[in-house]
Amino acid sequence: MDKRDLDPTALVIVKETNTINFNEKIESMRKYAKENGVPIIKDEGLVFLKNIIGLKRPTNILEIGTAIGYSAAIMNQVSNSNIYTIERDINMYNEAKRNIDDLNIKNINIIFKDALEAFDLVKDIKFDLIFIDAAKAQYTKFFDMYTPLLNKNGVVVCDNMLFHGVVANEENYDNLTKGLRGLVRKLNAFTKELMQNEKYDTTLYDIGDGMSVSILK
Ligand code: SAH
Ligand code: MG
DSSP: OOOOOOHHHHHHHHHHHHHHHHOOOOOOOOHHHHHOOOOOOOOHHHHHHHHHHHHHOOOOOEEEEOSSSSHHHHHHHHHHEEEEEEEEOHHHHHHHHHHHHHHHHEEEEEEOOOGGGGGGTTTTTEEEEEEEESSSGGGHHHHHHHHHGEEEEEEEEEESTTTTTTTTGGGGGGGOHHHHHHHHHHHHHHOOOHHHHHTTEEEEETTTOOOOEEEOO
């Protein structure tokens, strides 16, 4: 038997060291995201997401849009939930894999696929929380595809719903580039549908870049 197993102070030290490593690694991920323009969740949104997870205590979480694994790592740290997270960009996927390995987290499964083609890989799992944070023009498709896997009282959180404030201002759409206008229109349509969807209780929050929380009734 390892001597440390019997020494409670040694255990405390081991734990603290792990925490420090986690925080340091998270800090280096934030730095990487900033330097490389990776759109990780904003601080205010992150606190909000942590609060929801702390209250909900999900067993299984589905995340659409891993990027470098930043939000996944933090969601896992709060709850120790099993996380299935989907990413279609090979560079992001590789970076996320390295980060999650470095953090030594075993219950985050990173799926390298377009989320619109990954349904079969998770179809047998029931989720307590779905976090949608990928291509904004596809939110309706993600929602329709994956919410059948949500448990009763399950929660759907969507990020970037206000898209830097432009979504709500329909009169300003003419000033946007064509590509952006299409995206913003789709996001706006999704938001309206979601607010009107009677199967869910939805609130839209002016937090970070706009976040919605929908609870399946
Ligand atoms: N949730 C992350 C940030 C995600 S950024 C965090 O807060 O830390 C959005 C990511 O979604 C990008 O890495 C992008 O490559 C990915 N993405 C966009 N559309 C996608 C799709 N259809 N399927 C899978 N990943 C997608
Ligand atoms: Mg986001």
